Structures are given as C-alpha cells and as structure tokens.
Amino acid sequence: MESQVTSQSETLIQTPQQLFVVVFLSFFVPLASILLVVKLITGGINISPDALTEKAVSERMKPVGSIQIAGDVDALNPPIPSQETASLKPLKNGETVYQQVCAVCHIAGVAGAPKAGDKSQWEARIAKGKKVLYQNAINGIGIMPAKGGAATLSDDEIKAAVDYLLKQ
Numbered sequence: 001m002e003s004q005v006t007s008q009s010e011t012l013i014q015t016p017q018q019l020f021v022v023v024f025l026s027f028f029v030p031l032a033s034i035l036l037v038v039k040l041i042t043g044g045i046n047i048s049p050d051a052l053t054e055k056a057v058s059e060r061m062k063p064v065g066s067i068q069i070a071g072d073v074d075a076l077n078p079p080i081p082s083q084e085t086a087s088l089k090p091l092k093n094g095e096t097v098y099q100q101v102c103a104v105c106h107i108a109g110v111a112g113a114p115k116a117g118d119k120s121q122w123e124a125r126i127a128k129g130k131k132v133l134y135q136n137a138i139n140g141i142g143i144m145p146a147k148g149g150a151a152t153l154s155d156d157e158i159k160a161a162v163d164y165l166l167k168q
C-alpha cells in the first residue's frame with residue numbers, strides 16, 4: 001500500500017545506491033563528530049613522557065617531610081676527649097691572651113689599671129718583682145679579677161700575658 005502512496009517525485013532516495021550512501025553517512029557522520037569532540041576535550045591535556053619515569057613517580061609519591069642532618073654526622077657523636085688530647089690543647093701565647101682578655105682594661109687604664117707601655121705607672125709594680133706580679137695577675141688584685149676574669153686560662157698563659165704586657 002505504502003509503495004503506492006509514495007510517488008517517485010516525493011522521495012530523495014530513488015536507487016539502492018542512494019540508500020546505501022544515506023545509511024553509510026548516517027552511521028559515520030555522528031561517529032566522526034563524536035570522535036572529534038572527544039579529541040577536542042582530551043587534546044588539551046598534555047602528558048609529558050618524562051612524567052611517567054620511575055624517578056618522577058617516586059618524586060611525586062615521596063613523603064612531604066624528610067629529615068636532614070645538618071653538618072657533620074660526627075657532630076652527633078663527638079669524640080670523648082681523653083686526658084691526653086686535653087693536655088695537648090695548645091697554650092695561648094701571651095699576645096693572644098693579652099689581646100683577648102687584658103687589653104680591655106690595660107690599654108686605656110680602665111678602673112685604675114696600669115696602662116700598657118706607661119713606664120711611670122709600672123715602675124713601682126715591677127719593683128715588687130715579677131713573681132708578685134704573676135701572682136697578683138693570677139689571683140686578682142684590687143678591682144682586677146683573678147686571671148683578668150678569664151678563669152679557664154692556665155697560670156702559664158697568664159704569666160705569658162704579664163710578660164707581654166710588661167714589654168709594651
């Protein structure tokens with residue numbers, strides 16, 4: 001019945017070839033456009049091949065914090081100073097001790113300290129004899145504290161400083 005209703009002038013598909021072309025297009029055109037849309041969406045994501053190397057992956061997966069020991073590891077286990085090394089500690093020479101400890105007072109004559117190099121201030125003191133000066137420098141005298149306040153220095157270091165001071 002239908003074939004009778006459908007006249008040849010009313011339909012675009014008139015041959016089997018045309019039917020085939022229409023079926024073909026109706027299948028592939030949507031498929032192609034879907035592929036294009038997919039490509040458009042995923043095309044923006046650019047995954048660099050380097051991002052998948054083992055190093056890069058473990059770098060991304062490593063814990064946020066990491067412990068680093070600054071400086072020498074030996075600093076955590078300082079060697080126990082033996083008696084031997086302690087006695088080998090180099091003595092500070094007179095000049096060093098003088099510059100580091102005594103000069104503060106004895107250059108300017110702070111608190112009545114006899115000025116280094118001022119002969120008139122030292123004459124009477126030197127007259128007492130070096131031994132007395134050594135002892136007073138070691139034990140302190142008047143305002144001057146014992147060993148000039150540097151209690152860790154040895155007696156010999158103080159004596160050397162006195163010698164240096166007297167030579168000024």
Ligand code: HEC
Pocket residue numbers: 097098101102103104105106110111112113114125128132133134136137141142143144145147148149150158161162165
């Ligand atoms: C805080 C300041 C001060 C420092 C530091 C100091 N002195 Fe003195 N020193 C004095 C004063 C003050 C006198 C004078 C004390 C007095 O005669 O009453 C003096 C006196 C002396 C005398 C003379 C002692 C005597 O018998 O007449 C000698 C030697 C001396 N100082 C050596 C030293 C040496 C060595 C050092 C460093 C190790 C030193 N002083 C550091 C203040 C200082």
